[in-house]
Amino acid sequence: MAAFAAHTGAATSLRSPSATAILPSGGGGRRRRRWGAAAFRVSTCSAAGRGTVVIGLAADSGCGKTTFMRRLTSVFGGEAEPPRGSNPDSNTLISDAATVICLDDYHSLDRTGRKEKGVTALHPRANDFDLMYRQVKAIKEGRAVEKPIYNHATGLLDPPELIIPPKILVLEGLHPMYDERVRGLLDFSIYLDVSNEVKFAWKIQRDMAERGHSLESIKASIEARKPDFDAYIDPQKQHADAVIEVLPTRLIPDDDEGKVQRVKLIMKEGVKHFAPAYLFDEGSTISWVPCGRKLSCSYPGIKFAYFPDTYFAREVSVLEMDGKFDKLDELIYVESHLRNLSTKYYREVTQQMLKHADFPGSNNGTGLFQTIVGLKIRHLYEQIVAERAASPALAAVA
Numbered sequence: 125m126a127a128f129a130a131h132t133g134a135a136t137s138l139r140s141p142s143a144t145a146i147l148p149s150g151g152g153g154r155r156r157r158r159w160g161a162a163a164f165r166v167s168t169c170s171a172a173g174r175g176t177v178v179i180g181l182a183a184d185s186g187c188g189k190t191t192f193m194r195r196l197t198s199v200f201g202g203e204a205e206p207p208r209g210s211n212p213d214s215n216t217l218i219s220d221a222a223t224v225i226c227l228d229d230y231h232s233l234d235r236t237g238r239k240e241k242g243v244t245a246l247h248p249r250a251n252d253f254d255l256m257y258r259q260v261k262a263i264k265e266g267r268a269v270e271k272p273i274y275n276h277a278t279g280l281l282d283p284p285e286l287i288i289p290p291k292i293l294v295l296e297g298l299h300p301m302y303d304e305r306v307r308g309l310l311d312f313s314i315y316l317d318v319s320n321e322v323k324f325a326w327k328i329q330r331d332m333a334e335r336g337h338s339l340e341s342i343k344a345s346i347e348a349r350k351p352d353f354d355a356y357i358d359p360q361k362q363h364a365d366a367v368i369e370v371l372p373t374r375l376i377p378d379d380d381e382g383k384v385q386r387v388k389l390i391m392k393e394g395v396k397h398f399a400p401a402y403l404f405d406e407g408s409t410i411s412w413v414p415c416g417r418k419l420s421c422s423y424p425g426i427k428f429a430y431f432p433d434t435y436f437a438r439e440v441s442v443l444e445m446d447g448k449f450d451k452l453d454e455l456i457y458v459e460s461h462l463r464n465l466s467t468k469y470y471r472e473v474t475q476q477m478l479k480h481a482d483f484p485g486s487n488n489g490t491g492l493f494q495t496i497v498g499l500k501i502r503h504l505y506e507q508i509v510a511e512r513a514a515s516p517a518l519a520a521v522a
């Protein structure tokens with residue numbers, strides 16, 4: 125418990141590991157829980173010292189957040205693993221530099237509570253934004269917190285786990301940009317915008333094949349969530365610094381198989397420490413078919429585009445890829461035509477993609493753009509650290 129004592133500091137929201145605490149309400153009422161030291165895992169991440177850099181990743185369930193997180197933590201080095209020796213149903217992932225927390229842990233209503241009150245997990249009433257704000261702020265300021273755990277296996281709120289401030293904290297989930305106070309703590313934010321058609325295809329693939337759900341129940345669950353998705357989740361994309369949009373292909377007329385996707389990386393201009401990647405010539409409008417002698421393409425081929433645009437009245441740069449790669453090692457040909465990738469060495473994008481060739485989306489724009497955003501976040505993190513090192517006053521207020 126030495127590490128715990130060292131990090132608790134003055135956070136008023138912190139509780140002693142053996143104390144009784146009031147947790148966010150579940151099952152319709154406030155619940156009292158008692159927990160012991162065995163429930164906690166002391167993170168191997170060292171405290172950031174100069175303040176944690178906080179990244180937000182928003183998307184609906186089943187839109188690829190976990191896959192993106194695995195790509196992102198890999199860019200920083202080391203495998204992301206669940207906390208060791210703690211709750212096996214923890215949603216947290218810890219790697220050398222980053223800790224990823226899932227915002228489902230801030231559900232204030234458990235599964236029964238939501239059913240009783242007739243709200244979905246996407247509704248703000250089912251989530252404790254006050255606690256989310258207090259805890260993210262504490263971590264950003266270098267103080268450990270005891271974060272609740274929402275157990276997806278049981279649908280209950282479990283005893284909390286200790287989160288020690290890492291160098292990089294990633295908030296992944298339904299609502300990282302919903303609450304203005306939490307949004308204000310983010311150093312960078314991403315929204316994964318998967319179109320209904322594609323979302324449906326992915327859900328069917330996962331929930332039917334891996335979770336044994338029926339087609340009807342998947343359709344019903346998507347329909348039931350849609351009003352709250354439209355009201356509370358989707359609008360967050362206007363606040364994101366980068367949006368990865370996944371759409372049906374335009375290369376196959378009336379495609380109904382959903383195996384090929386058109387993916388857009390929408391990058392806000394003017395974001396500190398974030399210079400959008402581009403194709404050939406910054407600020408131009410470009411359409412590029414790389415298939416030919418240097419890139420193998422089977423039907424329906426590959427088409428790239430790059431252009432300036434506006435998104436929610438903000439200036440953005442857009443990179444677009446429609447189609448899929450046949451041979452991932454040939455990706456170097458595409459990589460060598462992209463600029464401002466924030467790579468540290470030749471072929472880094474290609475290497476990252478090859479390293480995770482078994483991840484979903486590795487042969488298309490989802491994997492490529494997630495990898496590029498991962499590199500951009502590493503660059504942003506390094507810039508923030510360098511800036512704080514150069515200006516101790518900045519570090520103090522971070």
Ligand SMILES: Nc1ncnc2c1ncn2[C@@H]1O[C@H](COP(=O)(O)OP(=O)(O)OP(=O)(O)O)[C@@H](O)[C@H]1O
Nearest residue numbers: 184185186187188189190191326329330484485490
């Ligand atoms: N880029 C992709 N291309 C194809 N399928 C994908 C892609 N990303 C995710 N999927 C599919 O969607 C499923 C969900 O992906 P993932 O677990 O990364 O999403 P998630 O947002 O973390 O989901 P949840 O919030 O429900 O845990 C995967 O099992 C996979 O079938």
Ligand SMILES: O=C(CO)[C@H](O)[C@H](O)COP(=O)(O)O
Nearest residue numbers: 185228235245276277279298
């Ligand atoms: O939208 C979700 C985010 O992952 C889940 O549906 C929500 O967290 C509720 O989880 P469960 O369905 O396991 O009770």
